[in-house]
Amino acid sequence: MCRMCTTPAAAPAAFAGPDYPATPNASLLQALIAEQSAAHWISPAALAPLAARHGATRAQAAGVVSFYEFLTDSHPARYRLLFSDDAVDRQHGSAALLEQLCRLLWIEPDHTSEDGLVHVARTSSLGFADLAPTLSINGRSMVRVDAERITAIATLISQQTPLDTWPATWFADARPLTSVQARQRSLADDWHWSEALHTSAALAPAQILEHVTAAGLRGHGGAGFPTGHKWTFAQQAALRTGLATVVVANADEGEPGTFKDRVLLTEFPERLFTGMAVAARATGARRGFLYLRGEYVWLQAALSAALVTVQAHPDWPAAFSVAIHLGAGAYVCGEESALIESLEGHRGIPRNRPPYPAESGYQGHPTTVNNVETLVNAAWLMAHSVEHFRRLGTADSPGTLVLSVAGDCAHPGVYELEYGVTVAHVLAACGATNPLAVQISGPSGTLVERSSFTRRLCFADLPCNGAFTIFDHRRDIFEIVRGYSHFFARESCGFCTPCRVGTRLLARSLDKIAAGHGTRHEIQELRQLESSLRTAAHCGLGQSAGRALTVALKQFWPAFERRLKSHAFEPAFDLDGALARARQMTGRDDAGAHLSQDES
Amino acid sequence: MNPPSATFWLDAQAIPFTPGQTVLQAALAAGASLPHLCFHPEFAPHGSCRVCVVRVGKQITAACTLPAEADMPVESAIPEIQALRQTVVQMLFAEGNHFCPSCEKSGACELQNLARELGVLTAGFRHFFPDRPVDASHPDVWLDSNRCILCELCVRASAEVDKKSVFAIAGRGLGKHLAINSASGRLGDSALQVTDRAAHICPVGALLPKRIGFVTPIGARPFDHPEDAR
Numbered sequence: 001m002c003r004m005c006t007t008p009a010a011a012p013a014a015f016a017g018p019d020y021p022a023t024p025n026a027s028l029l030q031a032l033i034a035e036q037s038a039a040h041w042i043s044p045a046a047l048a049p050l051a052a053r054h055g056a057t058r059a060q061a062a063g064v065v066s067f068y069e070f071l072t073d074s075h076p077a078r079y080r081l082l083f084s085d086d087a088v089d090r091q092h093g094s095a096a097l098l099e100q101l102c103r104l105l106w107i108e109p110d111h112t113s114e115d116g117l118v119h120v121a122r123t124s125s126l127g128f129a130d131l132a133p134t135l136s137i138n139g140r141s142m143v144r145v146d147a148e149r150i151t152a153i154a155t156l157i158s159q160q161t162p163l164d165t166w167p168a169t170w171f172a173d174a175r176p177l178t179s180v181q182a183r184q185r186s187l188a189d190d191w192h193w194s195e196a197l198h199t200s201a202a203l204a205p206a207q208i209l210e211h212v213t214a215a216g217l218r219g220h221g222g223a224g225f226p227t228g229h230k231w232t233f234a235q236q237a238a239l240r241t242g243l244a245t246v247v248v249a250n251a252d253e254g255e256p257g258t259f260k261d262r263v264l265l266t267e268f269p270e271r272l273f274t275g276m277a278v279a280a281r282a283t284g285a286r287r288g289f290l291y292l293r294g295e296y297v298w299l300q301a302a303l304s305a306a307l308v309t310v311q312a313h314p315d316w317p318a319a320f321s322v323a324i325h326l327g328a329g330a331y332v333c334g335e336e337s338a339l340i341e342s343l344e345g346h347r348g349i350p351r352n353r354p355p356y357p358a359e360s361g362y363q364g365h366p367t368t369v370n371n372v373e374t375l376v377n378a379a380w381l382m383a384h385s386v387e388h389f390r391r392l393g394t395a396d397s398p399g400t401l402v403l404s405v406a407g408d409c410a411h412p413g414v415y416e417l418e419y420g421v422t423v424a425h426v427l428a429a430c431g432a433t434n435p436l437a438v439q440i441s442g443p444s445g446t447l448v449e450r451s452s453f454t455r456r457l458c459f460a461d462l463p464c465n466g467a468f469t470i471f472d473h474r475r476d477i478f479e480i481v482r483g484y485s486h487f488f489a490r491e492s493c494g495f496c497t498p499c500r501v502g503t504r505l506l507a508r509s510l511d512k513i514a515a516g517h518g519t520r521h522e523i524q525e526l527r528q529l530e531s532s533l534r535t536a537a538h539c540g541l542g543q544s545a546g547r548a549l550t551v552a553l554k555q556f557w558p559a560f561e562r563r564l565k566s567h568a569f570e571p572a573f574d575l576d577g578a579l580a581r582a583r584q585m586t587g588r589d590d591a592g593a594h595l596s597q598d599e600s
Numbered sequence: 601m602n603p604p605s606a607t608f609w610l611d612a613q614a615i616p617f618t619p620g621q622t623v624l625q626a627a628l629a630a631g632a633s634l635p636h637l638c639f640h641p642e643f644a645p646h647g648s649c650r651v652c653v654v655r656v657g658k659q660i661t662a663a664c665t666l667p668a669e670a671d672m673p674v675e676s677a678i679p680e681i682q683a684l685r686q687t688v689v690q691m692l693f694a695e696g697n698h699f700c701p702s703c704e705k706s707g708a709c710e711l712q713n714l715a716r717e718l719g720v721l722t723a724g725f726r727h728f729f730p731d732r733p734v735d736a737s738h739p740d741v742w743l744d745s746n747r748c749i750l751c752e753l754c755v756r757a758s759a760e761v762d763k764k765s766v767f768a769i770a771g772r773g774l775g776k777h778l779a780i781n782s783a784s785g786r787l788g789d790s791a792l793q794v795t796d797r798a799a800h801i802c803p804v805g806a807l808l809p810k811r812i813g814f815v816t817p818i819g820a821r822p823f824d825h826p827e828d829a830r
Contacts, residue, residue: 048783059768059781066770066779330772347769352647352665494750494776496648501691504774505725525725532687535660536650572726 028054028345041076069329075112077119084126086256104154125256129406179413196382222465237366255442257467269306275375393419397458407470499542638751697746705805707821737788758798
């Protein structure tokens with residue numbers, strides 16, 4: 001068993017049982033993560049035996065390593081620093097902090113220092129938009145970093161001080177950092193997970209399914225699929241095939257701008273495991289996984305402890321055991337079928353459908369993948385009535401949603417509000433003065449500008465996966481959208497042509513406009529790319545990669561227009577710039593050593 | 601369940617299918633024309649190239665992975681879908697380094713033929729001009745990654761038919777590339793033999809058997825006379 005799969009000792013070994021054919025490389029990824037953590041890299045000497053042990057070829061294992069951002073097969077570094085690089089981090093000066101650190105350490109970003117001491121890079125999001133700017137060192141997150149802290153970090157690294165002896169209070173794992181601003185149910189203190197576990201233990205699977213379905217609970221990951229239906233499909237598939245279901249909690253909270261799952265996992269991990277037990281009882285599962293994003297590895301110890309507590313409760317379903325599996329830096333693994341691929345130890349490539357995971361998921365078993373908040377809601381439902389659940393929210397979106405509010409506001413943090421609240425209500429609650437626009441659901445979601453602040457957060461109007469990122473009049477929407485385009489290009493899994501190539505083309509066109517070479521041609525190209533991505537991409541990542549851009553082009557056109565040249569087309573290369581090196585070498589700077597672009 | 605005699609509509613053509621067949625499988629079996637690239641009848645549909653996109657009602661989806669259903673109206677030869685396919689093919693040309701005039705596969709290349717069929721005359725987008733290696737280490741097989749379109753047919757053939765898994769996929773996003781299973785990472789040190797299915801399945805000129813270049817002269821290649829082909 002690999003070191004990072006934290007199967008508690010008390011858990012029954014259902015995994016290897018006949019219902020769960022243990023494919024040979026089921027935990028290749030977990031083994032690679034363990035090796036990376038121990039040795040700071042996956043050396044060629046370590047790779048071959050690891051691959052062999054898990055039934056993979058060397059090239060397949062190398063393919064897994066190269067897929068995940070936090071795994072590396074070259075240039076080990078004893079201190080690996082990642083700066084969170086989402087829109088909110090940038091608002092809070094993350095770029096300047098990264099530059100400062102690199103200057104102090106005499107290194108360049110994305111390059112390991114010659115002595116193998118330190119590596120500094122950017123990562124898409126560490127999940128702390130409420131406490132930005134953030135960085136992580138060897139997987140441990142540090143929030144609200146400032147210039148003073150950067151200086152101190154540079155000194156400690158230069159002196160090669162072991163990370164364990166750095167001030168503990170610097171790290172997020174040392175103290176609960178949750179910034180909760182409003183609590184209703186998921187985050188309220190007026191119920192205990194053991195009540196929910198107790199109630200569910202007395203119910204038949206059909207009763208649980210009926211209760212969850214009648215309540216109208218919908219998935220909190222963004223798509224809003226009715227949870228009761230998903231569980232029923234899985235249960236029926238299990239009855240049809242004779243294969244036990246697998247229950248998965250999706251804690252791969254990768255959407256930049258969301259952090260609500262981090263807060264739920266920090267404050268109420270027992271509620272999540274209770275929700276998984278409820279799902280297991282309802283569908284007939286013997287195996288459960290909590291898929292924890294690699295960025296949250298610092299939460300792992302506390303989660304494992306909570307799991308032991310809940311599993312030891314007499315009302316825990318006896319045949320059901322849960323393992324915590326780690327991600328390793330891949331946004332696409334939040335997509336449920338990519339997540340299942342990752343659980344099986346592979347590259348996180350979204351699968352073709354049909355079949356849907358509820359029919360055939362983890363190792364071919366009917367699999368339910370639910371968001372953390374959905375499972376916490378399911379636990380709440382076991383301790384409360386359907387009528388009580390429907391007392392808040394709207395007819396088609398009953399209950400509450402937990403918002404991750406960040407960006408330009410006085411009180412960023414987590415707000416649990418009822419479905420149907422207006423954007424304006426949230427803005428008032430968090431003290432946002434003069435907001436220009438709100439990005440709902442992160443980069444893959446939609447940009448909402450001032451005239452739409454009356455819209456309601458619910459599935460009938462404005463669906464939201466929790467991310468609520470505020471930009472005020474100081475922000476440049478063009479730059480925000482350009483940042484998003486780089487995010488998608490970086491996180492594209494590369495499986496399908498439109499996303500692999502199209503996301504990079506999109507980023508490159510926006511870069512060209514940013515550099516002052518943009519024309520109407522680029523705008524036309526942006527529209528063509530957006531439409532190709534939306535209609536032809538294999539999964540939600542590519543399909544939504546141009547969503548915010550489309551709104552921005554319509555609602556914030558001046559931000560684009562003022563950057564455009566008047567020509568119909570402008571080449572991306574800079575003729576005069578191409579001569580800069582020659583001028584430097586010859587020491588010339590006279591008129592004859594320059595070329596004018598307009599002559600071309 | 602659908603009776604075996606059920607049909608769906610590919611534009612105005614009725615296509616018979618058996619349950620379990622996808623739209624592309626049934627269309628090709630019926631001899632209908634539906635552009636595709638990463639699909640090969642010997643292997644399970646892959647769904648990665650997105651050339652076979654079609655419209656069904658409000659949805660645009662890949663025909664190769666779409667289960668056929670009775671009376672389903674599938675729109676393929678419509679301007680919107682043809683434009684989308686052109687864009688996808690242009691993306692592939694912009695992504696790699698495809699120099700048809702100097703490529704031995706010219707005239708027998710699926711990508712080149714597809715571009716011709718779709719009327720794609722230029723890459724449309726700025727080329728990426730990636731720096732990709734040529735691996736000539738194998739005595740009998742060339743690997744020119746510049747021409748690779750990442751259809752994964754060689755990966756699948758090597759794993760499923762040859763049972764060797766000589767090829768794998770590495771990297772992510774635009775950095776995705778073909779990887780060779782050998783300690784050196786070179787084809788010459790792998791288990792590949794020229795008689796393997798994987799050595800002959802490449803739809804483009806990335807994997808080519810050595811020493812038979814121009815055995816089939818230009819003018820006598822499969823796609824040289826489009827009026828006869830397909």
